[in-house]
Amino acid sequence: MALQSLDIAKRSAxxxxxxxxxxxxxxxxxxDVSQCIGCKACQVACMxxxxxxDEVGNCAGTxxxxxxxxxQSWTVMRYAEVETDRGLEWLIxxxxxxxxxxxxxxxxxxxxxxxxxxxxxxVDFHQENCIGCGYCVTGCPFNVPRISKKDSKAYKCTLCSDxxxxxxxxxxxxxxxxxxxxxxxxxxxxxxxxxxxxxxxxRGFTNAGLYDPAGVGGTHVMYVLHHADxxxxxSGLPADPAISPTVSLWKGVxxxxxxxxxxxxxxxxxxxYVMKGPNDVSKEIEAEVDKELEGEK
Amino acid sequence: xxxxxxxxxxxxASERANHWVVGICFILLGLSGLALFHPxxxxxxxxxxxxxxxxxxxxxxxxxxxxxxxxxxFRFQHLNRMTDTDWQWVRRAREMVNGDDHNMPIQGxxxxxxxxxxxxxxxxxxxLFASGIVIWRAYFSAYFGIGTIRLAALLxxxxxxxxxxxxxxxxxxxxxxxxxxxxMLYGTVTRAWAxxxxxxxxxxxxxx
Ligand code: HEM
Ligand code: SF4
Ligand code: SF4
Numbered sequence: 009m010a011l012q013s014l015d016i017a018k019r020s021a022x023x024x025x026x027x028x029x030x031x032x033x034x035x036x037x038x039x040d041v042s043q044c045i046g047c048k049a050c051q052v053a054c055m056x057x058x059x060x061x062d063e064v065g066n067c068a069g070t071x072x073x074x075x076x077x078x079x080q081s082w083t084v085m086r087y088a089e090v091e092t093d094r095g096l097e098w099l100i101x102x103x104x105x106x107x108x109x110x111x112x113x114x115x116x117x118x119x120x121x122x123x124x125x126x127x128x129x130x131v132d133f134h135q136e137n138c139i140g141c142g143y144c145v146t147g148c149p150f151n152v153p154r155i156s157k158k159d160s161k162a163y164k165c166t167l168c169s170d171x172x173x174x175x176x177x178x179x180x181x182x183x184x185x186x187x188x189x190x191x192x193x194x195x196x197x198x199x200x201x202x203x204x205x206x207x208x209x210x211r212g213f214t215n216a217g218l219y220d221p222a223g224v225g226g227t228h229v230m231y232v233l234h235h236a237d238x239x240x241x242x243s244g245l246p247a248d249p250a251i252s253p254t255v256s257l258w259k260g261v262x263x264x265x266x267x268x269x270x271x272x273x274x275x276x277x278x279x280x281y282v283m284k285g286p287n288d289v290s291k292e293i294e295a296e297v298d299k300e301l302e303g304e305k
Numbered sequence: 306x307x308x309x310x311x312x313x314x315x316x317x318a319s320e321r322a323n324h325w326v327v328g329i330c331f332i333l334l335g336l337s338g339l340a341l342f343h344p345x346x347x348x349x350x351x352x353x354x355x356x357x358x359x360x361x362x363x364x365x366x367x368x369x370x371x372x373x374x375x376x377x378x379f380r381f382q383h384l385n386r387m388t389d390t391d392w393q394w395v396r397r398a399r400e401m402v403n404g405d406d407h408n409m410p411i412q413g414x415x416x417x418x419x420x421x422x423x424x425x426x427x428x429x430x431x432x433l434f435a436s437g438i439v440i441w442r443a444y445f446s447a448y449f450g451i452g453t454i455r456l457a458a459l460l461x462x463x464x465x466x467x468x469x470x471x472x473x474x475x476x477x478x479x480x481x482x483x484x485x486x487x488x489m490l491y492g493t494v495t496r497a498w499a500x501x502x503x504x505x506x507x508x509x510x511x512x513x
Contacts, residue, residue: 021344118341119356139356141341142442146454155442160357254455258462263343266466273470277477284404287482294497300513301311301496 013173018125020117032127036194037167037178038201039102040232041242042208043188046071046085046100050180050189054083057168057179077103079156082165083180086243092235101231101242105152105165107131109225112251115259116147129194129228130169135161149224149249167228197230204232223250312493313510321492323377330370331472337363338465364441371434378427384414385424391417414506422475429468436461
């Protein structure tokens with residue numbers, strides 16, 4: 009959704025500088041996984057606020073429902089039963105867009121303005137500019153964007169950019185009954201996380217910590233994890249996410265190099281023609297051939 | 306249409322039509338692909354009815370090109386086997402580019418450069434087709450892992466660039482060597498052209 013009340017700090021397929029005069033505080037959503045009871049109130053709030061209705065799926069033997077993110081489900085709870093040194097644990101993670109400071113989706117997108125990052129850090133998809141190529145899926149280190157089967161546009165969590173722009177917290181934050189999700193400036197959220205991590209450590213979760221991965225420049229959705237040393241336990245949360253080197257190469261040096269190569273070939277041809285002249289048939293050979301033809305007659 | 310009865314037939318009408326279909330597809334693919342490749346070229350999407358249409362059309366044009374390219378490949382591959390003389394020609398190509406073709410080894414229907422280009426284009430088509438299928442989000446990407454898709458995107462962009470450069474060289478060579486373009490328009494070349502540039506073929510065609 010295009011929202012003019014937030015400045016745009018980064019814009020897909022745009023090579024010039026974004027507006028920077030105004031300074032906006034960086035925002036973040038903090039999800040304290042250790043307090044989540046898996047009630048899915050946040051999933052419901054997301055559906056309601058964003059007018060989304062996924063198809064009714066079927067049960068695969070776990071509480072995961074729907075089983076994956078879709079164009080209609082921008083957040084899903086993932087339930088993992090894992091054995092740790094504390095015995096059997098049920099780890100529930102609210103999955104969705106992490107709102108990366110350095111978003112791989114935005115880097116990969118070929119359509120100007122289909123993906124933007126607002127100056128407060130929220131990464132948003134503007135479907136009216138989306139061409140449906142799916143490059144954002146290729147670029148995202150968290151496997152988040154989904155292309156709709158209906159309209160071939162890419163969708164994902166907006167961090168309720170429309171609510172945040174008018175001073176409200178995201179819908180999921182508002183409904184969470186345990187207070188496991190909080191929203192505010194990134195600094196405040198980091199402080200809050202530090203306090204919570206200290207508490208958890210006191211209670212024996214010695215590896216508790218904040219998930220704010222540096223590989224993508226930090227994220228504007230952060231987790232407090234009781235096992236921050238093993239993020240993979242939480243239904244495959246990547247330990248050290250970063251934009252894949254293949255994507256960086258594809259979207260990095262390849263572009264100027266390719267453009268220079270193509271321009272050099274075209275200009276090389278022109279200047280070769282101008283400087284060396286065309287490769288004409290020589291008069292000698294023309295005369296020889298004429299003679300041969302005379303002989304035939 | 307016969308322009309001069311002594312001209313030599315280089316391509317049949319069907320070969321020429323085949324080549325033009327491939328050529329037109331290539332130009333459309335190059336323009337639509339480059340539009341998505343570099344932000345500066347995104348306005349090229351207007352030629353195809355906007356960004357979304359460009360994204361939809363490109364792969365279908367690619368499939369058409371691949372079909373016609375395969376036909377062309379089997380038509381011409383036996384004429385493109387590299388020989389020792391071809392390699393000698395390639396080693397001396399610099400002299401010719403500098404404007405002196407007196408010491409160039411005698412060439413058959415195709416010279417070493419044309420043959421190398423032929424094999425490079427065949428390789429590029431295979432890579433572009435295979436990687437194009439992998440990154441074709443609407444129908445096929447779901448069957449591949451994320452690592453494969455990322456690699457395919459890189460290969461597709463890389464080989465497209467190399468192929469575009471190769472075709473620029475190919476087209477320029479046809480312009481530079483005067484009397485060549487008509488081979489693809491009317492199918493014939495003059496005897497003098499053949500004798501100068503492809504003497505072995507000239508002998509084979511005329512018995513001289
Ligand atoms: C042979 C069959 C081909 C297929 C199936 C194919 C398919 C694709 C697909 C699916 C895309 C992604 C955009 C979209 O969804 O439309 C793409 C992008 C592209 N294609 Fe092709 N293509 C083919 C041939 C070619 C050829 C011959 C060229 C070179 C002239 C080319 C140049 C490009 C370029 C430059 C891009 C953009 C790459 C980027 O964004 O980095 N393609 N192609
Ligand atoms: S998690 Fe994926 S979709 Fe979300 S901002 Fe990061 S790269 Fe983009
Ligand atoms: S699908 Fe849309 S948002 Fe995703 S990369 Fe393509 S144009 Fe950008």
